[in-house]
Amino acid sequence: MKKTILTGIKPTGKIHLGNYIGAIKPALDLAKIPDYKAVYFVADSHGLTKIHTPNELRELSYGIAATWLALGLNPDKVIFYRQSDIPEIFELNWLLSCFTPKGLMNRAHAYKAIVDSNRESNKDIDFGVNMGLFNYPILMTADILMFKTEVVPVGKDQVQHVEIARDIAESFNHTYGETFLLPEYKIQEDTAVLPGLDGRKMSKSYNNTIPLFEEPKKLEKLINKIKTDSLPPEAPKDPDTSILFMIYKEFASPNEIAKMREEYAKGISWGEVKRELFNVMNHFIEEPREKYNELMASPSTIDKILQEGADKARSISAPFLKEIKRKIGFYA
Ligand code: ADP
Ligand code: TRP
Numbered sequence: 001m002k003k004t005i006l007t008g009i010k011p012t013g014k015i016h017l018g019n020y021i022g023a024i025k026p027a028l029d030l031a032k033i034p035d036y037k038a039v040y041f042v043a044d045s046h047g048l049t050k051i052h053t054p055n056e057l058r059e060l061s062y063g064i065a066a067t068w069l070a071l072g073l074n075p076d077k078v079i080f081y082r083q084s085d086i087p088e089i090f091e092l093n094w095l096l097s098c099f100t101p102k103g104l105m106n107r108a109h110a111y112k113a114i115v116d117s118n119r120e121s122n123k124d125i126d127f128g129v130n131m132g133l134f135n136y137p138i139l140m141t142a143d144i145l146m147f148k149t150e151v152v153p154v155g156k157d158q159v160q161h162v163e164i165a166r167d168i169a170e171s172f173n174h175t176y177g178e179t180f181l182l183p184e185y186k187i188q189e190d191t192a193v194l195p196g197l198d199g200r201k202m203s204k205s206y207n208n209t210i211p212l213f214e215e216p217k218k219l220e221k222l223i224n225k226i227k228t229d230s231l232p233p234e235a236p237k238d239p240d241t242s243i244l245f246m247i248y249k250e251f252a253s254p255n256e257i258a259k260m261r262e263e264y265a266k267g268i269s270w271g272e273v274k275r276e277l278f279n280v281m282n283h284f285i286e287e288p289r290e291k292y293n294e295l296m297a298s299p300s301t302i303d304k305i306l307q308e309g310a311d312k313a314r315s316i317s318a319p320f321l322k323e324i325k326r327k328i329g330f331y332a
Contacts, residue, residue, distance in 0.1 A: 096168050237267065
């Protein structure tokens with residue numbers, strides 16, 4: 001039996017290097033492992049907690065789908081869909097919410113962070129919080145449990161959500177007998193969190209990102225903005241604490257990486273490292289960027305692929321939801 005591996009990305013901004021290194025690249029590698037059945041989706045309903053402009057939500061959702069496809073995700077080999085096309089997930093979301101202690105949601109880090117910041121600025125603690133945002137981890141749990149997921153590849157910031165999914169699954173299983181599999185998270189240990197241009201975590205929310213499919217000129221400019229220390233060019237430098245090297249090794253060949261390590265040890269200027277980083281990165285994304293632009297110009301192509309994926313997904317979610325509803329006592 002193949003293990004199901006599932007992950008989603010929410011359309012709240014353009015895909016950036018952090019998303020690529022922390023989520024997409026590892027997920028693409030995992031999808032190639034024969035032991036895994038990969039289920040990947042565009043988490044558009046999660047995006048709705050934040051994006052309330054239809055055009056923007058639509059564009060960003062297509063952007064996520066086009067990114068996966070441009071980077072080589074093969075929709076014939078994986079199940080690839082748009083979350084909002086699977087109504088069973090939203091039904092399950094409600095059912096699971098009846099097994100989720102409110103306190104568990106109070107402790108979820110995204111909500112807690114907002115509460116803390118509201119408190120600091122003397123606002124009502126729930127200022128700016130909609131119920132979608134508050135209940136976000138339950139919807140994520142439904143995403144995961146619906147497909148009997150065993151492995152969830154995510155960035156470090158999502159670990160708590162996967163643990164919440166386990167808690168909710170256990171609580172349900174305890175009441176109705178074994179129903180859901182308990183998922184495990186899988187994080188990229190060596191690239192846990194990629195810092196952004198200002199040194200904080202690279203994130204759409206901080207406006208400090210390098211978009212993955214940026215055009216060459218802009219890409220070069222952004223790379224030049226990455227913060228470095230003030231060591232002189234000739235000083236030996238430590239690649240393992242260098243953001244530039246962290247990104248470089250995701251795009252360079254093993255030979256180039258080994259050579260760059262030597263250059264660091266010998267002493268290389270940050271300007272030179274940035275130039276090299278731009279070269280390998282731009283070379284790597286040239287083809288996918290073209291594919292991405294093509295797909296973005298043809299939304300109906302993306303729609304067709306996602307619809308086929310949704311059909312496959314629903315052939316799993318519909319019968320499973322029925323089984324769950326029977327267990328709960330909705331019918332015999
Ligand atoms: P953002 O913080 O930009 O809003 P998301 O929360 O939508 O990004 O994250 C999408 C995926 O990318 C998640 O699996 C997340 O853990 C991963 N990710 C986001 N930012 C980074 C980062 N800076 N480093 C590593 N992984 C990241
Ligand atoms: N919450 C995830 C994020 O912000 C996106 C997501 C939604 C997800 N549902 C998921 C990730 C299920 C993994 C599994 O990045």
